[in-house]
Amino acid sequence: MPRVAAHFVKICSVMSLHLVWAAPAWAQGMERAEVFAQVKALAALGSELFHDPRLSASGKQSCATCHNEEHAFAPANAQAVQRGGADLAQMGHRATPSLKYLQSVPQFTEHFFDSEDEADESVDNGPTGGLTWDGRAKSLAEQARIPLLSPFEMGNKTAQDVVDRAQKAGYAPRLKVFEPFLKTGSLFMVITKALETYQQDWRKFYPYTSKYDAYLAGKVALSKQEQRGLEVFEDPQKGNCASCHLSQPGHDGTPPQFTDYGLIALAVPRNTALPYNANPQNYDLGLCGPDRTDLAQHADYCGLFKTPTLRNVATRKVFFHNGVYKSLRDAVAFYVLRDTQPSRVYPKNAQGEVVLYDDLPKQYHQNINMNPPFGHRVGNKPALSEPEIDAVVAFLKTLTDGYTAPTAQRRQKER
Structure with a gap:
């Protein structure tokens, strides 16, 4: 499966996303220094959005509320399921996972054939990959949509609700700066990409310091x-x-x-x-x-x-x-x-x-x-x-x- 080698991890800091992502379609034709500067700024924006409760319907819950950095980006409490929603009283049915070491999770496939470590590549290992407990998210940006729009978490009913709250919180000018960079007309996509980019910081999310x-x-x-x-x-x-x-x-x-x-x-x-x-x-x-x-x-x-x-x-x-x-x-x-x-x-x-x-x-x-x-x-x-x-x-x-x-x-x- 795709994994990030030790030296590769150290090289691929938040400024380069992982080299795998260093030259996406939206960065074609740009100088590397410009790409790195834009990505660094996008990651900084993502960090602020990650910690800002104003993006939630309650105005009191941020991504960091349930993904505490001091607790390996998982909940700091012992609640089986975290409370959320507009009234902070709603409960879903799944525990909140850690956001650490997700950098090399492959996209979901029903039939995975390994392997780097097994001699027989004909063995079907079955359903493999994807983010979240059921593997339904293909990327960290797609995963970020889930808590933002979940009635049990940040409680926004639509993507536009998230954008409206971000604009009201004063993020509009910075979000719009990244529309041409990401080649999108969706500020919601800018938000989720910013959150994804923040999570590419190896020093925080995959440091290998155990x-x-x-x-x-x-x-x-x-x-x-x-x-x-x-x-x-x-x-x-x-x-x-x-x-x-x-x-x-x-x-x-x-x-x-x-x-x-x-x-x-x-x-x-x-x-x-x-x-x-x-x-x-x-x-x-x-x-x-x-x-x-x-x-x-x-x-x-x-x-x-x-x-x-x-x-x-x-x-x-x-x-x-x-x-x-x-x-x-x-x-x-x-x-x-x-x-x-x-x-x-x-x-x-x-x-x-x-x-x-x-x-x-x-x-x-x-x-x-x-x-x-x-x-x-x-x-x-x-x-x-x-x-x-x-x-x-x-x-x-x-x-x-x-x-x-x-x-x-x-x-x-x-x-």
């Missing part, structure tokens, strides 16, 4: 527990996490993205705290609806959700598409308990029977992933022991950006 990155560079060693966690994470008979959350650099030195960009049905338990789920007939089926409608007739896609990157996962306060888990350890434990000790995962009915896969209608249960650590095991013994779960959690904490290697003096004290 302890694990330092470990891969040979600058630091993992602790015994972290090392054990990595081993369990990669062991196909144990965690098998790396089968979807790729953990090793690519052949070209590309840093691991900790996702294969695929979509998968995990059958996480229903979050009964969500108002959407108060109606027992409501189901979030991911790829086949309700938010995505073009694949509604694909029964084999129902229950599939995007595999997110695990980078900065330890900074999260809720996990999975419905925010059902509030701790990283519980999220990891889900994988080893789902099929071996389901009573610890799912509710019981009036007869005292465990309701397996309670957030997915039975006709779609065949879509549920059964690869290790899922599936039934001899004696119903979980694939991971309690200490191994702790070790995986410890390893996942090494994926948090902002790591500073200890100095020689500090290492001496720690000994």
Whole structure:
């Protein structure tokens, strides 16, 4: 899959977007210095728009409200679903994802044939790519439309509402400057492109500054527990996490993205705290609806959700598409308990029977992933022991950006 090599990431700062985007159609015939200057200014505008609550119907909610920079551009609170809308009281049905490490997500395709890392390129890996939990957005600009126009988020009813609010906030002159640059007559497109350009700043959105990155560079060693966690994470008979959350650099030195960009049905338990789920007939089926409608007739896609990157996962306060888990350890434990000790995962009915896969209608249960650590095991013994779960959690904490290697003096004290 397309990934950005380490040296490539450092070169492609906010001023150049990624070289992949350095010479789009609207920049043809322009001098590079002019393009860079325009892009830098567009990114600066995007940063202001990203942090400005005046673009919302309530006047109190910005992109940054739910995508907090200090929390890896994810929510700063532990609410499963963020409140929004004109009255800031509306709730949708999905957790807000992080905006970090989205720079190399491929566009959605129903049939993906890999691979850089696999010998057999004939294997169809199925639905892959796209932004958002169901992969329906093709670009960061397209993704930016969603919260701006969602009744559960920033609450604008039309694109023109967003433009009107931006103009009222004093952005009109700066927005109009970029119309000829982007070759568009739509100020709304200028807004979404500005937001997209802001998110190309590698220093903020894909810096690769975790302890694990330092470990891969040979600058630091993992602790015994972290090392054990990595081993369990990669062991196909144990965690098998790396089968979807790729953990090793690519052949070209590309840093691991900790996702294969695929979509998968995990059958996480229903979050009964969500108002959407108060109606027992409501189901979030991911790829086949309700938010995505073009694949509604694909029964084999129902229950599939995007595999997110695990980078900065330890900074999260809720996990999975419905925010059902509030701790990283519980999220990891889900994988080893789902099929071996389901009573610890799912509710019981009036007869005292465990309701397996309670957030997915039975006709779609065949879509549920059964690869290790899922599936039934001899004696119903979980694939991971309690200490191994702790070790995986410890390893996942090494994926948090902002790591500073200890100095020689500090290492001496720690000994």
